[in-house]
Amino acid sequence: MAEPLRKKKLEGGSIYQRPPNVEASLDALLLLPIDQFVQRCAITSRGDPKYVPSECLLHVLRQVARLNNGDHFEALFGFLRQRILKALPPVERFAPGDRRASESAAAADIRDAVLAQFDQMLCRDRLDYEEHLDFFEVRFDMAIAKARSTARRKVKRDADRDAPLYLNDEPNEHTREVEAAFVRLQSDPVYEFEESDYRKRLLAAIDLLPDDQRRVIELQLQDIPIDSCDPDTVTMVKVLGCAEKTVRNRRDRAHATLRKLLSREGESR
Amino acid sequence: MIDRRLAEDVLYAFSVEPKHDRQTLENYLRRYPELAEELIDLSHELRLVAELGESEVPTDAPVTATAEAAERRPENLFNDFKGATFAALANSLNIPRSILVAFRDRLVVPASIPVRFLNRLSNAIGASVDAVRAYLEQPPTVAAALSFKADQKPSVPDQVTFSELVRNTPLTESQEAELRQDLSGDDRN
Numbered sequence: 001m002a003e004p005l006r007k008k009k010l011e012g013g014s015i016y017q018r019p020p021n022v023e024a025s026l027d028a029l030l031l032l033p034i035d036q037f038v039q040r041c042a043i044t045s046r047g048d049p050k051y052v053p054s055e056c057l058l059h060v061l062r063q064v065a066r067l068n069n070g071d072h073f074e075a076l077f078g079f080l081r082q083r084i085l086k087a088l089p090p091v092e093r094f095a096p097g098d099r100r101a102s103e104s105a106a107a108a109d110i111r112d113a114v115l116a117q118f119d120q121m122l123c124r125d126r127l128d129y130e131e132h133l134d135f136f137e138v139r140f141d142m143a144i145a146k147a148r149s150t151a152r153r154k155v156k157r158d159a160d161r162d163a164p165l166y167l168n169d170e171p172n173e174h175t176r177e178v179e180a181a182f183v184r185l186q187s188d189p190v191y192e193f194e195e196s197d198y199r200k201r202l203l204a205a206i207d208l209l210p211d212d213q214r215r216v217i218e219l220q221l222q223d224i225p226i227d228s229c230d231p232d233t234v235t236m237v238k239v240l241g242c243a244e245k246t247v248r249n250r251r252d253r254a255h256a257t258l259r260k261l262l263s264r265e266g267e268s269r
Numbered sequence: 270m271i272d273r274r275l276a277e278d279v280l281y282a283f284s285v286e287p288k289h290d291r292q293t294l295e296n297y298l299r300r301y302p303e304l305a306e307e308l309i310d311l312s313h314e315l316r317l318v319a320e321l322g323e324s325e326v327p328t329d330a331p332v333t334a335t336a337e338a339a340e341r342r343p344e345n346l347f348n349d350f351k352g353a354t355f356a357a358l359a360n361s362l363n364i365p366r367s368i369l370v371a372f373r374d375r376l377v378v379p380a381s382i383p384v385r386f387l388n389r390l391s392n393a394i395g396a397s398v399d400a401v402r403a404y405l406e407q408p409p410t411v412a413a414a415l416s417f418k419a420d421q422k423p424s425v426p427d428q429v430t431f432s433e434l435v436r437n438t439p440l441t442e443s444q445e446a447e448l449r450q451d452l453s454g455d456d457r458n
Contacts, residue, residue: 215310222291
């Protein structure tokens, strides 16, 4: 059995556990000689039966790092970096054509910042024990989303990202197709290929919104109401700490911008 | 103000939750209202990861090395081993990279290669012994990088025997022991 994690949960104080499938993979992989393990880490296709889950790769890398096994560390570290890069969502690929270059530049900055965070955590782990790495042994790709979120806050985004995207239309303009797209995004996890492509472009466009508008859209996608008479209900007004009118204005501006981004994208395709 | 270390714990805890639905987000927003913006941003990031899929790995990245791939392209046995994967392959065989380069470029007299080593190499590459033998029996190649850098087209170097190669390569103790076993299991030179 693999060495248990050490990070305690915030509530209840029990120790985090790897999911059963990760534990089972680790049990099998830890029986392999290290050279065979390293070799299998080269497999990049998740569909391959010999694919090593990133959670397991990281676990062994941490062990190897503590043993100061330079050769294997170097190889595993190289593979892990590739897994990190792969786990970052390819937002720029689905961004509207005229925003792709600036998004690629932003994505490169974010990538570097995520890799730097990881390097630091691995260094600390080698010297002592970096409990935050435990989260990556639980759900690697999702913990990478956290790392990307932190990186994104640190990276100064491209100047035109913060520039107003949409000035001419009235904020309250009717944006029925964007509303309809939201409904599909919220309610329909199973979709056809074209629909899936549209969802991806919509998400990439949401990603381009200014922070305050993007947050309103994310809360809307989570079905959180703008306001409520019930004091116990989580609402946008409470969470964002602003007036109902402000929330509505942000939402309407966001919808108008999304409509414009997606129709522009339609023209360029 | 919430302590930064605790904030990191909260955000990581949210990221590894089994579900990122309304209920999960509401629970965190209730418990950590100071982190509302960061939690909402993270919720958006998690959605991107779940919906947009993986990024393409850069071209210099290790590529898939499966037995099937190797079998399909017997003439390009080392195509799946570049950069870090090439180093990993050398490590897994417990030989210096320079020896593996000699094999890749077919600079070793095929008949001089001990059976034990041939087995080890084919296992590590994930190809059959016959496929590896067929690869090594083709004429030596000139490394592409070498052709690129030289003023004149470099001539194809002469092949060496396996034991000469081992003798002329600096080895660690463990590499030497491994290769000596390869050689002692076989009387070819």
